[in-house]
Amino acid sequence: MADLAAALSAYLHLIARLGAVPGVVDERRALLQRLLARLRRERRDADAYHAAVDGFLNDCAADERVLAITCAREFYCFWLDDMQKVVEATARAGFSIHNPAMQVLETLDALLALMRSQRFARFPPSLGLYLGKLFEDGTAEEEIRRRESLLKALLFLLNPHPVSNTSYRMAVDALLLHLPGHDDKQQLRLLVREYFPYWQAFPFAHHRLAGRAGDGEPPADDGA
Template identity: 40%
Template sequence: MPQDKMDDALDAYLRLLDSKGADAGVIAYRRRILARLNQILRSQRGGTDIYRAAVDALLSLCPPGDRAGAMTAAREYYYFWLDDVKKLAALNARDGFTTHHIRLPAHGSFESLQQRMLSDGFSSYPPSLDIYLGQLYELGSDESMLAERGELIRPLLYLLHGHPHHPDSFRTAIDAMLLHLGDSQARDTFLIIAREFFYYWISFPDAGVRAAPRPA
């Protein structure tokens, strides 16, 4: 894509964030991160593989604490870069954009994330996990499939722990989780599972979330 088209795409993305109430610091950060991504993408044609490789290169240049935020910005910017109006309209309709800084620790391998869970003694799983796995069991999933899904969802729930029960938190935790997965096939598998699980997670939260007063 020519540089001027990418500049237009970036401006359109930032205008959308501004219209949704993002503050100046968030917009400046996203502009800086995505301008660097545009430099990596310069003279490349549109496509998932090229974009994914450019995002990987971008993340390698970011300090560890910035990588989850960079992943979020790159994910949201993707359809602006493709100029896919239908996808953008669908994302906007379901509030698919974040307007705050992403500050979720994300570093190390998947195995290191599992070790952190073990060291913390984490076992605070919401009812959505058992409901999701139980539904898969009823639909005929075998033990290996259930184990694979459980192995990927439990670390996601660990990353979500302590964050508001809101789709923004789920998207942020997904972005952080992707940084722990070492290859594109593992990331693609995780994304499929996370999309399946989201509807259970949002519908069946912990009792404390259900008991909290709803906003007026």
């Protein structure tokens, strides 16, 4: 699949086959065409891709960035022409079929202020169970409060969207955009991976009864 247009077509065909509606496909096509314009003369390796993606994301409006990150991540194996990775990602439900609009504000404090202003307090049982385990393990109260604040922000971002591992990953991407430093981002990545099994196993009762708990694997840095 040497031709970039063919790679794009293959990606869009796959998500359509998985259930993405035409509007989702069209929005992703428009974003990825902008990324492809940066990739046309690049060698096909991780460094070149990441550099092109960085420039692409910098040019995106704030309300485009979460979806742009998703598109860049999911398109990566198509750009590499690595069909084995495509098969593996498909098997673990690694391709999303929705374009959820995630809140992206200037800072984490602004996001938490918005959450409080909306009096949002709709947190699944997983949050209390995870925080309780931290307490039982002797984690310092300050650290528990720090994690609680981040996870509440994550769950606030997730609340309106389909319950799936891809929604979780996109909410993580959105939350990362609110953190300024590399260390803060890395700590969040570790936190959301640790919390993911709780979120998956202990959803709201109506999600559990409907069989809609999160599926698949926790968010991972997969090269894109």
